[in-house]
Amino acid sequence: xxxxxxxxxxxxxxxxxxxxxxxxxxxxxxxxxxxxxxxxxxxxxxxxxxxxxxxxxxxxxxxxxxxxxxxxxxxxxxxxxxxxxxxxxxxxxxxxxxxxxxxxxxxxxxxxxxxxxxxxxxxxxxxxxxxxxxxxxxxxxxxxxxxxxxxxxxxxxxxxxxxxxxxxxxxxxxxxxxxxxxxxxxxxxxxxxxxxxxxxxxxxxxxxxxxxxxx
Amino acid sequence: xxxxxxxxxxxxxxxxxxxxxxxxxxxxxxxxxxxxxxxxxxxxxxxxxxxxxxxxxxxxxxxxxxxxxxxxxxxxxxxxxxxxxxxxxxxxxxxxxxxxxxxxxxxxxxxxxxxxxxxxxxxxxxxxxxxxxxxxxxxxxxxxxxxxxxxxxxxxxxxxxxxxxxxxxxxxxxxxxxxxxxxxxxxxxxxxxxxxxxxxxxxxxxxxxxxxxxx
Numbered sequence: 029x030x031x032x033x034x035x036x037x038x039x040x041x042x043x044x045x046x047x048x049x050x051x052x053x054x055x056x057x058x059x060x061x062x063x064x065x066x067x068x069x070x071x072x073x074x075x076x077x078x079x080x081x082x083x084x085x086x087x088x089x090x091x092x093x094x095x096x097x098x099x100x101x102x103x104x105x106x107x108x109x110x111x112x113x114x115x116x117x118x119x120x121x122x123x124x125x126x127x128x129x130x131x132x133x134x135x136x137x138x139x140x141x142x143x144x145x146x147x148x149x150x151x152x153x154x155x156x157x158x159x160x161x162x163x164x165x166x167x168x169x170x171x172x173x174x175x176x177x178x179x180x181x182x183x184x185x186x187x188x189x190x191x192x193x194x195x196x197x198x199x200x201x202x203x204x205x206x207x208x209x210x211x212x213x214x215x216x217x218x219x220x221x222x223x224x225x226x227x228x229x230x231x232x233x234x235x236x237x238x239x240x241x242x243x
Numbered sequence: 244x245x246x247x248x249x250x251x252x253x254x255x256x257x258x259x260x261x262x263x264x265x266x267x268x269x270x271x272x273x274x275x276x277x278x279x280x281x282x283x284x285x286x287x288x289x290x291x292x293x294x295x296x297x298x299x300x301x302x303x304x305x306x307x308x309x310x311x312x313x314x315x316x317x318x319x320x321x322x323x324x325x326x327x328x329x330x331x332x333x334x335x336x337x338x339x340x341x342x343x344x345x346x347x348x349x350x351x352x353x354x355x356x357x358x359x360x361x362x363x364x365x366x367x368x369x370x371x372x373x374x375x376x377x378x379x380x381x382x383x384x385x386x387x388x389x390x391x392x393x394x395x396x397x398x399x400x401x402x403x404x405x406x407x408x409x410x411x412x413x414x415x416x417x418x419x420x421x422x423x424x425x426x427x428x429x430x431x432x433x434x435x436x437x438x439x440x441x442x443x444x445x446x447x448x449x450x451x452x453x454x455x456x457x458x
Contacts, residue, residue, distance in 0.1 A: 212424050
């Protein structure tokens with residue numbers, strides 16, 4: 029009985045890693061599609077989000093079934109409840125990648141990002157990719173040094189968020205109003221992506237140490 | 244034993260209602276502060292969000308304790324897992340009210356909303372208040388007619404979100420770039436508030452019917 033349960037917990041962990049990998053592909057593709065106005069790639073991100081949503085639903089049901097059948101306590105219980113939470117967070121990260129892709133689609137055949145903010149938006153995309161890559165690694169290894177990295181990535185995305193306002197408010201902004209709206213939304217989506225990375229970091233920290241990080 | 248457990252489940256439901264009421268006060272105050280550039284009121288929303296976060300943390304711990312101690316199955320398990328989820332959603336709604344208040348604070352002593360979009364933003368605020376009020380009522384009564392209303396409120400907030408883009412892109416827009424950024428963010432916050440209402444509606448629908456609504 030315990031052996032089966034152990035196997036199920038391992039499977040739960042593996043499935044979270046698989047889900048995080050899908051999110052990594054989504055955010056990487058969404059960033060590339062955005063900067064190259066690549067409609068088919070954007071469409072693939074939008075379509076794949078349904079698969080990420082389905083993984084969330086499935087993980088969710090599995091966690092509830094495990095709670096009902098195994099009646100876990102202590103660490104096992106923490107692992108399952110954290111699994112529920114992390115799946116929800118990954119699902120939100122997938123939504124954000126989809127939102128980026130939807131901006132690409134709406135602007136097509138134009139590129140959503142004007143020349144003057146390509147570097148800034150590109151840096152946001154790379155920072156988000158690092159968040160996704162580290163989220164995969166943290167889930168796979170529970171190495172808390174990676175959790176620290178995720179917090180730094182979030183700080184960096186917050187700075188880029190602030191820089192996106194400065195870019196629009198400075199005298200050199202020549203974008204259209206639509207480009208202004210899109211930059212505001214993109215910066216917000218990427219900034220939220222960082223928050224979700226920190227949320228996963230907090231959950232894993234709690235699993236490993238039993239202590240909840242201070243806000 | 245069962246009696247104590249029943250009392251704990253009832254308490255869990257009452258605490259969710261109390262938390263939703265705090266969110267209702269927050270979103271109502273945030274909307275009023277925004278349209279009247281009322282700094283003390285905005286500050287109170289920002290400060291109160293800490294209390295909402297604390298309620299989430301506390302409800303969360305209580306749910307995990309109940310899972311560990313009572314080893315619930317079937318409906319009881321669903322009630323507790325849904326409680327975990329709904330608390331997280333209410334916490335996010337509180338964050339959104341705080342974000343609205345933070346825009347008010349940043350713009351003070353100016354009002355963040357220019358005259359020409361006062362009606363639109365006011366309508367967003369009222370729609371969000373209705374979402375909050377109905378979320379309280381749905382949690383208190385589990386009346387699924389209220390869940391239907393929440394879905395309609397969300398549709399309305401989506402329309403207002405679209406209207407916020409049209410307001411900026413139309414020829415009559417005379418706001419500053421900062422006001423454009425703020426309108427884009429406010430519309431996004433309010434639109435998300437509607438999504439969270441729908442999320443609570445889905446959870447309660449699942450509790451009552453056992454069926455998960457199609458996406």
